[in-house]
Structures are given as structure tokens and as C-alpha cells.
Amino acid sequence: MNPETRISSGANEALRHIDRGFFVSIEQDVVLAKEWWNKIPPHMENPEVAVAQGIRLSTNPTLRKMDEYQYDRMKLESKGITYGISIDNNIYRTRAIKAIGGFPYDCPVCVDSVLMQKLHRLNFKWIVDKSIVSTHLRDSVIGYIKHHYKMTKLCSGSEYCLFPKSAKHQTLLMLRIFLTSPARATLLAYKKKSFKLFCVYPIVRLALLAATVDKKLSELLW
Numbered sequence: 001m002n003p004e005t006r007i008s009s010g011a012n013e014a015l016r017h018i019d020r021g022f023f024v025s026i027e028q029d030v031v032l033a034k035e036w037w038n039k040i041p042p043h044m045e046n047p048e049v050a051v052a053q054g055i056r057l058s059t060n061p062t063l064r065k066m067d068e069y070q071y072d073r074m075k076l077e078s079k080g081i082t083y084g085i086s087i088d089n090n091i092y093r094t095r096a097i098k099a100i101g102g103f104p105y106d107c108p109v110c111v112d113s114v115l116m117q118k119l120h121r122l123n124f125k126w127i128v129d130k131s132i133v134s135t136h137l138r139d140s141v142i143g144y145i146k147h148h149y150k151m152t153k154l155c156s157g158s159e160y161c162l163f164p165k166s167a168k169h170q171t172l173l174m175l176r177i178f179l180t181s182p183a184r185a186t187l188l189a190y191k192k193k194s195f196k197l198f199c200v201y202p203i204v205r206l207a208l209l210a211a212t213v214d215k216k217l218s219e220l221l222w
Helices: 007-015 040-047 061-072 092-098 111-121 140-156 167-192 194-219
Strands: 024-025 049-058 091-092 125-136
Touching: 007 024, 007 092, 007 111, 040 049, 040 091, 040 194, 049 061, 049 092, 049 111, 061 140, 061 194, 091 092, 092 167, 111 125, 140 194
Parallel strands: 049 125
Antiparallel strands: 024 091, 049 091
């Protein structure tokens, strides 16, 4: 039972009951690949690995192509957050998660980003195995856009977040979204052979922009 509505509170309530060396988290809209259990847990044989996961691709054809493009660009670095991490199809080393105080509360929606950075600070590794592809139950592009709009507004803007808190960084983020989206949409549509992406990708990015502006206006008004 989740004592609150936040992701971290539910995860930490589950963590409180774990007395084994490893545990798994799977979100309700993810269907694991058949080979997940044979391929992902063995990554934990390396004691430096704190988290291992596969990737997941959407059931919606257009969103699936966006996912594929994202993973094509994926780079996991020791500093910062890049592409591919999530907490919806993962196995964890219990002592590593407990060593950082459990699942972080720094941001209600960037739990994966914060978790990864805190683990990296203790020199733990986070493995994303792109060869294991699970299914993400996403049927609606509109629902996807609404979800990202909502998540952006909920982002706390902490030092770990993808969406910065400072006015300067927010301005730079908004300019980057506005200026780069058309070019990136063109490249994405060309690479994935999908004209729909030429329209959908900028709308997704503009939703992030609108959420950032809306959130900033709300903060100024209150």
C-alpha cells in the first residue's frame, strides 16, 4: 500500500519489506520480453552494478518509432542523465539502493534520473541492455502528449531534474526546444520513414515548452 501518491513513497514502502539481495520493479503498463528473466538478472553478477534493465517500445506505431530513435541516440555516461533509463522494468541491488537512502524524493517525476546520479556518486553502475525489448502499452499519441505535459508541470526543478528550476536555464531550455524541434523532427521523419513524426515530434516538444511556461506563470502568480 502506497502511503502517499508519489512514486518514491510507494517504492520505499515496498523496499521496507525487502530482505533479499535483489528486487525487481515492473510498471503496470509494461509487458516484459520473454527473455528478460534470462538476460537482465545476470548483469547483477558484477558487484559494481546497482541497477539493470532492458528497454521498452510503445505499442503505438508512431510512438514506437520515436522510442526507437531515442534509443538509437542513447548514451549512458557517468555524469548526467541521458537516454534510456527508467524504473519500469528493472532489477536492483538492495544494498545499493539502501546506501543512498532508498528511492529519492527530490523530484516527484524524475525518480529515475535522481536515482541514477546518486548511485553514480557512490560509483555504482546502471546497465541498460538494448537487446531486451519489452512492450510499453501506449495506444494514443494525444494521451502521450498529455502525460508529458503533466509530468513536466510536476517536475520539481531540483538539481537532478531534466527540467531546470532557474529562470536562466528555463529560458535556454525553451529556446532550444523552439529552435531545434523543426530540424530534429525533419531528421527523425527521414530516418524512421514516417511523415507523421514530422508533425508529432514538434507537438510533443511544444507541450513541454507550454508546460514549462505554464508552471512558471503559476509560480509568479502565487
